[in-house]
Amino acid sequence: MIGIFGGTFDPVHIGHLRLATEVAETLGLSRVHLVPAAIPPHRGEPLLDPTTRLDLVARSIADEPRFVLDDREHRRVGPSYTADTLAEFAAEFPGEPLVLMMGMDAFNGLPGWHEVERILDLAHIAVATRPGSQAEGKAAEWLAERRVDPAMLAHASADAPVGRIVPVAITRLDISATTLRGFIDQGRSLRYLVPEPVVRHFSRG
Numbered sequence: 062m063i064g065i066f067g068g069t070f071d072p073v074h075i076g077h078l079r080l081a082t083e084v085a086e087t088l089g090l091s092r093v094h095l096v097p098a099a100i101p102p103h104r105g106e107p108l109l110d111p112t113t114r115l116d117l118v119a120r121s122i123a124d125e126p127r128f129v130l131d132d133r134e135h136r137r138v139g140p141s142y143t144a145d146t147l148a149e150f151a152a153e154f155p156g157e158p159l160v161l162m163m164g165m166d167a168f169n170g171l172p173g174w175h176e177v178e179r180i181l182d183l184a185h186i187a188v189a190t191r192p193g194s195q196a197e198g199k200a201a202e203w204l205a206e207r208r209v210d211p212a213m214l215a216h217a218s219a220d221a222p223v224g225r226i227v228p229v230a231i232t233r234l235d236i237s238a239t240t241l242r243g244f245i246d247q248g249r250s251l252r253y254l255v256p257e258p259v260v261r262h263f264s265r266g
């Protein structure tokens with residue numbers, strides 16, 4: 062089973078890296094592809110340019126053998142749709158179940174994503190807790206219908222290879238890239254909220 066974790070990572074912070082680490086541990090994943098979005102379909106222009114966002118993720122995960130930086134959305138022309146990304150993974154790793162990871166806030170937005178039915182036909186979804194977010198609306202309905210416990214995912218995959226939703230309780234870290242961009246704007250330190258390479262990037266000059 063392969064984990065796929067997308068985001069804007071503007072910039073990457075320890076909330077992202079703990080999510081990837083704890084979901085991988087809970088589900089017993091040996092590999093997680095981190096996929097920075099080039100042109101995020103759901104939001105405005107990022108603060109950091111795509112090359113810097115990729116580079117900071119690469120340097121932040123350099124010591125973690127389970128994590129792979131995946132720049133496929135940057136190599137693609139046009140908007141980065143998760144459905145297309147998952148289709149590429151499915152073609153590259155035939156027969157290998159895919160698990161798309163996200164925080165609860167992102168999960169609540171999932172029903173509005175481009176080709177969401179295709180997403181659920183290609184992967185399971187691991188939903189991590191995030192302070193301030195609980196399942197709502199259509200996402201809460203999907204969770205109730207498709208929920209499977211982490212320990213049962215491997216069994217569930219045998220009869221339903223995709224489209225299961227697995228809630229994963231992770232360490233609650235109330236950190237967002239939006240808050241960090243505010244800190245950057247005010248000249249405040251990011252130390253201990255982000256990996257060292259990100260601290261160094263913003264303390265240069």
Ligand code: ATP
Binds near residue numbers: 238
């Ligand atoms: P922004 O504040 O710019 O929206 P963000 O901090 O939410 O950014 P994203 O790159 O948008 O980060 O998020 C990528 C993924 O990481 C999403 O699925 C989001 O839910 C999850 N995530 C981000 N921060 C946390 C956190 N502190 N705890 C749990 N999940 C998180």
